[in-house]
Amino acid sequence: MRFDVIIIGGGFAGLAAGVALADAGKRVCLLEQKPYLGGRARSFQDPATSSVVDNGQHLFMGCYHSTIQFLKTIGTLDRVQFQTKLSVPFLDRDGRLTHLDCPDLPSPWHLFLGVLGSGSFTLKQKLEVLRLGKGLHNGGTTNGPANVESVTEWLTRRGQSEGLQRNFWNLLCIAAMNEDPRAASARLFERVLRLALFSSPEDSRLGIARVGLSECYTAAATAFIESRGGRVETGRGVNQLTVADGACRGVDLGGGERIEDVPVISAVPWHQFATMLPVDLARNEPFFAVGLALRPAPIISINLWFDAPITDLEFAGLRGTTIQWLFNRSRILGDKGHYVSLVLSGAREHVSRSKEELLAISLRELGGMLPAVRKAKLVHSLVMKERFATFSPSPEADALRPPARTPVHGLYLAGDWTATGLPATIEGAVQSGYTAAKEFLDLSR
């Protein structure tokens, strides 16, 4: 069969590009090296418990406009449930429970009144948040060296106390950017805050998938592409891009198998893209050298199954502990078990710890917050380390992220690491897929 375009990679970016191009009447051939689709946002059935486990709990947000559009197009938006308004419970290490509940008012009042009415902050901290929020809302806070500034430097310069940073901003920064605020880009964080908190109450809402992550999009996107004359193949890795005379001519699948004379969209992470590039291009073309200098940032997920309920909360931000977020998976998925998932993002300093050590830390911290944990019996656990979860959004990383259009004719880039202006997120991945599809359509007209 003859195809109009090859897409390499079956994560959010590749599938979004495939759906956009299939929608535009193109015959798409999508190749995924793994036996399953979903990439870094996927789910599987745990053999010991039969629970549906995500490779790490993902949160969506109302400001994920491209993702919402993508899920609408493939008909699965109802699998992600969005809050009616932003509401976040926080559990302190001693078990104190507070809430940030934002009323349904125009931005920024929804956030301001939410913060003022919340028990999560002292009066002094509330005033600090309002001061920063006012500056953001008026559009003028990066009048400092924001291009090179870290989040911590920026927050300190904006008068945010150490306690407020530790108990609020750092939690948001690590959740949204997957990086320690001392190493994360202030400019990117400021953009995230504007989009997520200071745009509109709808954009601030959190969304949680009510099914396994893969079930949210992989099969439906495949059906969409294949019903329009395309094909999605798993277990089909690309060895190398075929490049000659400054143009991409297709892909080499190894074992003498090639697909020739078809333009290519690469939707694989930066470190995997490097392995597909012909050596001379990797060495001599600065465009590619730049993007490949990005550094990874890990995420650890600790999944715990108990024999009795340990909390009624659906999720909570955890303050003053190593683990940062708690998700009550049984409640989220509507099953009868007592399964929770804990998230430790920006986990560089913890990733070398043994799984036993991480389990012990989690149980100790969780037991300090939720007395029921001390009485319940742990029946099963699964600790997962995603060492290449995202790229590290350091102040230097912005300049390293390449656009969709490359200097090689017929080769386009997608993926959360490309120049989306967003951290490595589902939204960044989907946006990048749409951008690459648009570039392809514009240039092939």
Ligand SMILES: Cc1cc2nc3c(=O)[nH]c(=O)nc-3n(C[C@H](O)[C@H](O)[C@H](O)COP(=O)(O)OP(=O)(O)OC[C@H]3O[C@@H](n4cnc5c(N)ncnc54)[C@H](O)[C@@H]3O)c2cc1C
């Ligand atoms: C644990 C964890 C938690 C996260 N939490 C959140 C969250 O709460 N909210 C949020 O928005 N984002 C979150 N993210 C980030 C989000 O998952 C990613 O940004 C997004 O999934 C990236 O999608 P992608 O399509 O760009 O890349 P990927 O999902 O990595 O897809 C790339 C695909 O390309 C394939 N591939 C690679 N090389 C080849 C080859 N040579 N041939 C064929 N195929 C190839 C890979 O196997 C992979 O399937 C999280 C990520 C992790 C790991």
